[in-house]
Amino acid sequence: MSAKKGKKGKKEKDQDLISFTINGQGVQARDGWTILETARQHGVQIPTLCFHPAVQPMGSCRLCVVEIQQNGRSRVAASCITPVQKDVEVLTHSEEVQNVRRWVLEMLLANCPASRQIRQLAKEHGVTSTRFKVEHPEDACARCGLCTRACDEVVGVRGISLGNRGIFKEVTAPYHQRSTVCIRCGTCLYVCPTGAMEQLFPQVSAP
């Protein structure tokens, strides 16, 4: 590539940058980036649970929600799956956003009570107890599907998947049998954000 061409290429790229603000601070992002990526690039903290840079984001846990203001309208969206947009104002800790996060964390405390990581995350957001019924004290899984996505996208095995639906959703292997295609690589154990896989692994993987 000639020097001239390279310079032109850089200029074009600069024009392609998308400018907007996060918490009042001006930021720039490449087309196709998500709000979460841009925020982290600029040192803005947004909590996440089901996000991992190695796999496709799914927008399941909703802890990464942000408020997006544009033309006098406001909406709340998951920053991990929302592409950047020109001239919007993003608020990462507005009242509406915090309301979503606090409730999600309080519900998680009741639904994955065995997870030390969840308790820690909740505490960081000022949520230390839950008023909701704890039905399964041993449960630590948030059903965020990070393990299943990693197994599919990173390992390429699809040994485990999310089964059932709604409140019965679970991480399982096909037909509730222990997976025979699992290569026991431990990627799911590594990416699991709640520590639930330590319990689940022996149940879904055939020895």
Place this chain on the structure above:
Amino acid sequence: MERISNVTELEAWRENLRAALDPERPVVRVCLGPGCLAQGANKVSLAFQSAIKAKKVEASVQPLIKETGCHGFCSQGPLINLDPFDLFYVKVKPADVEEIVETTLAKGQTVERLLYSDNGSRYRSASEVPFYKMQQKVVLKNVGGIDPLKIEDALMAGAYRSLTKVLTSMTPEEVITTVEAAGLRGRGGAGFLTGRKWRFAVENARKNPGPVYVVGNGDEGDPGAFMDRTLMEGDPHAVLEGMAIGAYALGANQGYIYVRMEYPLAIQHLSIAIEQARALGLLGTNILDTGFNFDVQINRGAGAFVCGEETALIASLEGRVGEPIPRPPYPAEKGLRGRPTIINNVETWANVPLIIEKGADWYAGLGVPHSTGTKIFSLVGKLKNTGMIEVPMGITLGRIVEEIGGGVPGQDRFKAVQTGGPSGGCIPYELKDTPVDYDSLSKVGSIMGSGGMIVMDKRDCVVDVARYFLSFLEEESCGKCLPCRLGLKSMQEFLDKFAKGQGSPQDIDDLHSLARAIMKGSLCALGGTAPNPILTTVKYFKDEYLAHVVEHKCPSGVCRDLITYSINPELCNGCGLCVRNCPQECVSGEKKKPHTIDAGACIRCGQCMDVCPVDAVMVA
């Protein structure tokens, strides 16, 4: 059936069919809509067939028995319309058929006792009945008139005329402009402008050449809603024609109709309609020699409410788990198989041929600005007249309930109306002058939704109603995102507490805050609208919530932990009906003397109250 090779031939065929009709020949239209079928309408139809076979009718008046789609007035079924007498009979039993044949068909006289009567007046013709008089049947004009299993009937009623018009005299661009100018909005719930959606899809298809698709969403799943079902069963060709027109505008050659498995009749009628349209060459390759290719396939949903959400529907069509994905990208950009796809509700599709036929100006003249046209509703609940109605947009809620629905039997006012199904809001009587259009409904915290309308009276408890809708959605949540999966269950925990008289006023505010978090935080519209019944009932009926938690009372007498049944000794005549009906055998008393209820054994089922002829049973 022979293939029709061009437009001229089609029109000639249509004219021949019409010319072959004998205007004098009596036609009996038996409603085989879901309501009438449940009340035995198929037996009525069979009785007519056998009466004719038994040669009880003279050849000169040999009637034509038409099994049609829904006539709408479900609470009076089975219904029949008789032409050319313009007679409308209600609650027809197979035993009545002989008399109808002998009196009406043979002699042209009226069977008075089968006429609809209300407040002392009898109505001969359906068009005079107040339930129908207030309506404006546009999309449903053929439903109940034609035999949906005969394409000839649909053709005589004008089907596929709009398709030939676009194929022969309009460019795709003109079709889109017309739909845009008509102001048609999606009938599935969200009310997005259909023309804009189409344009967006066309632009994306242009940028990114390749196959594109049209999809009809017939996955109607709201409890108490049967509009789409009625349309697909009663006039399937309207849906097919609309889709063909949309396909022409988009440049699509393949369409899919996604119908829930629980609608076997809709699937059957659509399948037959597709077969017949194919046989005539109105679907398939080189339609009417215009070079346009289009075919439709039916896909059956396997019983998930969330598959009515367009991204989940596409996932299901592709054979994946029916779970929504975040938008954007919208299906118009990246839909079925990653290609631009127009998904419209089947009712939206059925509006399209009308817009093409009568023009955008005519259509925009119906209804109100920003919500043009008519809307089909299923009107159910505590009403005198229940059924399926079509009204112009902008008519007030009160008029629908009181004038068409006839109000609540025995009560001077309704308590609330739930519009938009389980994801809609509960609108109180005080807001009865709210116009029923997309924007006005969302202003009062509800949604148009697909068109369910559930009317409640003073014996319906709002806490109980919210619990009911929530338990439906909780079961139907796909569980992909946390606020919906856990949130609906958590809101239910709050409501369960209230129904038991537990909790505090602070809990009501907390529930409101949680509802807001779920509304804002959920991934798709199921979670995003699920809190609507709670947000609206807390807003409009907060005193009732307070009565539960503070006074530990259910003012409507519904929540079982908070009520007691008793018998008013002054009214009780000791007839013993309650004693015989009580499943707990906890009512006692001497004959002809006031009875008493053993509150300890009572399970508060309310059977005694329902059967008491003198209204002596009280609940508090």
